[in-house]
Amino acid sequence: MAHSTLDISTPKSMDYQLTSTPTSADPQRLAGPTISSSASALKFMPAPMPLPSSELPTSNGTKAFNLLDLELIHHWSTKTYMTMSSRFASHVVWRDTIFAEALRHDFVLQSIIATSALHKATLLPKSSEAYAEYSKVALAYQDLALARFIPAVSKPSEENGIALFALSLFLTVWAFASRRLPEGLNNVRLELSHGDSPPGIFCAPHTPTAQFIEIVMIVRGVYAVIKETDKWLQGNIEELLRYPRNEELPQHSPDVLEAFDTLQRAVEDSQRLPVGDEGQILRELYLTQLQALRDISRCRTVVEWDGHIFSWIIMAPPAFINCLMQGQPMALAIFAYWAAILRCMDHHWWATGWPYILVADLVNVLDSTWDTVLDWPKKQVGLKFQSTPAFESRRLG
Incomplete structure (x- = not known):
């Protein structure tokens, strides 16, 4: 017509x-x-x-x-x-x-x-x-x-x-x-x-x-x-x-740094990846994406730059996207962290709800050996109770 x-x-x-x-x-x-x-x-x-x-x-x-x-x-x-x-x-x-x-x-x-x-x-x-x-x-x-x-x-x-x-x-x-x-x-x-x-x-x-x-x-x-x-x-x-300058973004809090360290230890765990050259190639790929996520996720606490979080998935190399699409457990675990960080976009009508839905689904997809690794994403979206020093002082007072 x-x-x-x-x-x-x-x-x-x-x-x-x-x-x-x-x-x-x-x-x-x-x-x-x-x-x-x-x-x-x-x-x-x-x-x-x-x-x-x-x-x-x-x-x-x-x-x-x-x-x-x-x-x-x-x-x-x-x-x-x-x-x-x-x-x-x-x-x-x-x-x-x-x-x-x-x-x-x-x-x-x-x-x-x-x-x-x-x-x-x-x-x-x-x-x-x-x-x-x-x-x-x-x-x-x-x-x-x-x-x-x-x-x-x-x-x-x-x-x-x-x-x-x-x-x-x-x-x-x-x-x-x-x-x-x-x-x-x-x-x-x-x-x-x-x-x-x-x-x-x-x-x-x-x-x-x-x-x-x-x-x-x-x-x-x-x-x-x-x-x-x-x-x-x-x-x-x-x-x-426009991208934020490095000085426009705050450094991660100790709990976030600890969470990323936990994820990095999982990537470096030889038992979680194939042996030989294939495993080494994947490890380097995952470590590169993990570092990119560390850097980009600093925008999560600055509302003005919250949308910058999407650049991580947009600019990810095809090799990582392929691992994600194939359901590789390590790729899904890293993606779970990104999904939890996406919570900074929950105030946008077009993005709200996705962080909880994705993390909940990924927790079900990955077996129990990933529970410790996924502890931080679960806390971020409310799948697991996250206590704070202020709450503990009131509870024990």
Whole structure:
């Protein structure tokens, strides 16, 4: 079906009509306008989906503008943009710079509407009709955005580089949040031409770990997009790429250092890895990833930099990702530590809940010989009671 477009210019008057919010009895009205740049007058055209009567041409030749779209764009511009990152300096980028790209690239506008709808859904009771409606809208706009994005991502350029980068970030949010959608709607998928070529996943299907591994592959696809578009990511958008300086992050507390030392002793334990050259190669790989996790996890106590924790999994070498996908116990144990550290992101609506779910699943996957190693992750997510000196003094007082 041919794609229609929404032509944008700077007209003397806004020539559109508003329609009401769709209901479950009127599912076809989930379609919204798409957008592209043009020098012609402002016209709202239908999206490439079946049209309800309210979006047919009116007597004066204009197209009706869906009120739900306007509601969701407003929600993005007043609320959702602030939830994308903890850094205040990045909020204006999400609100203004990314939205400016939405006026030039329809898949960015569709991504904004999808993300806003998903955000609104997660603020509502799952049993409510409104939750189901916003979730359906989110999925519909995700599909529209990806239909435009997938062909474009194979031809990155200066003209679309920022737009591709923006959607890759939206895609990550969708992937993390999709488990909160109703059954059947959490099917965000994307095959990127520059992604990894992974082996089979040996984790039990439909488990949280297996689902998260699929998300890992999406996130790594994001990294591929970033590498392709990096040379065009200049100006305000660079704020989203800024890394903290070493002096901006505090050193680990003694209990965290002790936990990492416990994990390192497990990696160095010759009985936990194969003998010979294979075991030595794996040990060096795991020690390298452990050190990277030590360094990156210092961001966990600085809210401004909490999102930096994702760089560990995004930039992990393919060899480690393969070990993770194959269910290698040591790789899963290291991943359990990262999952526990991910708790610093629990205040984000799109990431909340994952730390507990992942650690609980990994504890069940790994046998009892890993109990001591997994002690710290379990305490971090609340699977095991963690006493403190202050609590002990009150208990014994």
